Amino acid sequence: MNPHPPHHEPDAPRDLVGIGIGPCNLSLAALAQPLTTLDAVFYEQRPAFHWHPGLLIDGATVQVPFLADLVTLVDPASNWTFLNYLKARERLFPFYFAERFHIQRAEYDAYCRWVAENLPGLHFRHQVDAVRFNPERDVFEVDFTQLDNDGEAEALGRTYTKNIVVGIGTEPYVPEPLKPLVEAPGVPVVHAADYLDHRQSLLTADHVTVVGSGQSGAEVFLDLLRNRPTGRERLHWLGRTEAFAPMEYSKLGLEHFTPDHTRYFHALSESVRDRLGTTQWQLHRGIGADTIAAIHDELYHRTLHGGWPDAVLTPGVRVRTAGRIATTKIVELHLEHIQQGSRSRLTTDAVVLATGYRERPLDRILAGLDPYLRRDSRERPRADEQFRLDLDPSVTGADCHVYVQNAERHTHGVGAPDLGLAAWRSATILNTVTGKNPYPLPARTAFTTFGLEQRPLIPPARQAPALTPLVEGR
Numbered sequence: 224m225n226p227h228p229p230h231h232e233p234d235a236p237r238d239l240v241g242i243g244i245g246p247c248n249l250s251l252a253a254l255a256q257p258l259t260t261l262d263a264v265f266y267e268q269r270p271a272f273h274w275h276p277g278l279l280i281d282g283a284t285v286q287v288p289f290l291a292d293l294v295t296l297v298d299p300a301s302n303w304t305f306l307n308y309l310k311a312r313e314r315l316f317p318f319y320f321a322e323r324f325h326i327q328r329a330e331y332d333a334y335c336r337w338v339a340e341n342l343p344g345l346h347f348r349h350q351v352d353a354v355r356f357n358p359e360r361d362v363f364e365v366d367f368t369q370l371d372n373d374g375e376a377e378a379l380g381r382t383y384t385k386n387i388v389v390g391i392g393t394e395p396y397v398p399e400p401l402k403p404l405v406e407a408p409g410v411p412v413v414h415a416a417d418y419l420d421h422r423q424s425l426l427t428a429d430h431v432t433v434v435g436s437g438q439s440g441a442e443v444f445l446d447l448l449r450n451r452p453t454g455r456e457r458l459h460w461l462g463r464t465e466a467f468a469p470m471e472y473s474k475l476g477l478e479h480f481t482p483d484h485t486r487y488f489h490a491l492s493e494s495v496r497d498r499l500g501t502t503q504w505q506l507h508r509g510i511g512a513d514t515i516a517a518i519h520d521e522l523y524h525r526t527l528h529g530g531w532p533d534a535v536l537t538p539g540v541r542v543r544t545a546g547r548i549a550t551t552k553i554v555e556l557h558l559e560h561i562q563q564g565s566r567s568r569l570t571t572d573a574v575v576l577a578t579g580y581r582e583r584p585l586d587r588i589l590a591g592l593d594p595y596l597r598r599d600s601r602e603r604p605r606a607d608e609q610f611r612l613d614l615d616p617s618v619t620g621a622d623c624h625v626y627v628q629n630a631e632r633h634t635h636g637v638g639a640p641d642l643g644l645a646a647w648r649s650a651t652i653l654n655t656v657t658g659k660n661p662y663p664l665p666a667r668t669a670f671t672t673f674g675l676e677q678r679p680l681i682p683p684a685r686q687a688p689a690l691t692p693l694v695e696g697r
């Protein structure tokens with residue numbers, strides 16, 4: 224392992240600058256590390272790597288097998304595999320006997336932090352503010368702010384580079400009607416992303432409402448249910464979907480999270496992609512079957528000594544508006560049942576918004592490239608099969624490119640945020656940036672053949688011999 228990245232002259236352009244160090248760009252950094260001639264650096268605004276710390280609920284597992292670590296699916300011999308982490312921590316035998324295919328999220332976080340702490344070229348407390356193209360030097364300029372321990376600006380800096388990989392991930396989403404409550408100080412309305420920071424007060428609150436029928440909502444509801452007194456649970460769980468539905472996890476269904484499906488989806492027209500994107504919600508929005516079973520088990524267990532738990536689980540409900548009652552901390556949710564059309568009010572003492580995440584807008588840091596950026600009919604940046612943004616030839620002609628990680632659901636499909644595709648996407652980007660294919664990738668990755676292959680329906684062997692054309696007029 225070569226801990227020393229290639230020597231870098233201060234003003235010389237880098238080969239690659241990564242913006243954001245979540246799992247996606249950490250995978251890229253881990254796969255870039257052995258490429259000793261590649262001069263790459265990564266900037267992250269946070270003080271250290273931490274994967275969704277507010278939801279590292281005890282027992283919660285990653286929803287992909289441990290092989291979907293940062294590198295294994297493209298380089299199982301890498302130093303940065305999950306198994307190598309276990310070896311470094313002398314925990315390989317215990318893992319061997321644990322027989323766990325899905326590891327706990329806390330363990331995945333610890334593994335990623337081990338990689339982040341040992342990889343060269345990662346700069347934490349560096350917030351990237353702007354990117355622009357410098358046509359005189361045919362390079363990108365990346366401006367960043369170095370932050371101090373309190374997150375305050377300490378110094379400004381600039382890096383030059385030929386390639387940028389934007390991996391800024393997602394941020395918690397709060398529906399409009401609930402925004403005023405989340406922003407109001409002292410009101411116990413929190414996004415699930417901050418659940419563990421508020422867990423104690425939520426466990427002792429008189430009544431708690433969880434809004435959102437996805438995995439996070441289910442995990443928060445289960446944790447509260449398990450830790451509130453039997454018979455006095457005083458919990459509501461509301462969701463807009465018609466049911467607390469399981470996530471698609473069948474083996475053929477999971478093939479939608481493969482390079483084959485990504486290539487197929489990318490080749491479709493924009494309108495077909497958008498329509499398909501709305502119908503595939505159960506591939507990424509449902510609840511893990513294990514979590515649903517654990518919730519039912521806990522509810523059932525609480526009926527052993529008679530009576531039903533004081534927990535109301537209602538799907539098909541949307542929160543129309545919400546407010547605080549006078550000067551109290553009590554919250555009133557105005558609900559509407561989507562199928563019934565009926566309305567009611569729910570007063571509660573605390574609300575956990577498991578209302579999902581949205582991709583962080585690229586435009587925030589790529590505004591400087593706006594004149595060069597090509598967009599689709601809905602003003603979304605276009606990206607090619609290699610995850611490269613479609614930029615004006617005056618930029619790409621200078622061999623300068625911007626790649627995206629987990630910001631391309633509209634062009635590459637449902638697999639964009641999936642950890643199982645992170646290593647393959649990173650390898651695709653490195654193969655393209657270096658032009659040397661350091662990570663040969665499989666031509667086929669699924670049993671399902673997505674789309675009709677452009678080949679004759681009748682196999683050549685069974686086709687009738689070509690007819691000799693009749694000569695005109697003879």
Ligand SMILES: Cc1cc2nc3c(=O)[nH]c(=O)nc-3n(C[C@H](O)[C@H](O)[C@H](O)COP(=O)(O)OP(=O)(O)OC[C@H]3O[C@@H](n4cnc5c(N)ncnc54)[C@H](O)[C@@H]3O)c2cc1C
Binds near residue numbers: 268629
């Ligand atoms: C609670 C939760 C659980 C999930 N579980 C799974 C799972 O089990 N399996 C699965 O396949 N997927 C899962 N996902 C989906 C997805 O894998 C994760 O969201 C993953 O974190 C995406 O990685 P990322 O690197 O794209 O983004 P993020 O993890 O969001 O990281 C992006 C990073 O960019 C940094 N950043 C942003 N802007 C700047 C800037 N201007 N300058 C510097 N740094 C910046 C941010 O601080 C952040 O650290 C889960 C998502 C959530 C929210």
